[in-house]
Amino acid sequence: xxxxxxxxxxxxxxxxxxxxxxxxxxxxxxxxxxxxxxxxxxxxxxxxxxxxxxxxxxxxxxxxxxxxxxxxxxxxxxxxxxxxxxxxxxxxxxxxxxxxxxxxxxxxxxxxxxxxxxxxxxxxxxxxxxxxxxxx
Numbered sequence: 001x002x003x004x005x006x007x008x009x010x011x012x013x014x015x016x017x018x019x020x021x022x023x024x025x026x027x028x029x030x031x032x033x034x035x036x037x038x039x040x041x042x043x044x045x046x047x048x049x050x051x052x053x054x055x056x057x058x059x060x061x062x063x064x065x066x067x068x069x070x071x072x073x074x075x076x077x078x079x080x081x082x083x084x085x086x087x088x089x090x091x092x093x094x095x096x097x098x099x100x101x102x103x104x105x106x107x108x109x110x111x112x113x114x115x116x117x118x119x120x121x122x123x124x125x126x127x128x129x130x131x132x133x134x135x136x
Contacts, residue, residue: 006055011048015041018048026130027052027060033068042072042079053087061130062088065123067096084115090133091117092126 010019016032053060084091120126
């Protein structure tokens, strides 16, 4: 089995993929259409974010696109409730329908992390907000 190169621009996951859409510092995660995120997925997502950040030696500003998510297990929600990996300095969550908005609101309301997190329906607004967080 070949080791994953975390310096790559895009890493495929069981739940979707994580990539650098504009280069550093924004790292975007896209959850596949109709996917239900479980505990294994939550761990894989966080580990990939940590490893991609470490491979480039930097902090990241996380953009999570959950617009087409089907749902998340209670264990995965509990995992994400603990907050993002330490390398994440701010998180923007893209939502669209009722399910993604419900999950996004859950993440924000129960977020125990000490990083800013906001919901967005517009991707460009989310990116602008993340870039403003870099400047702070």
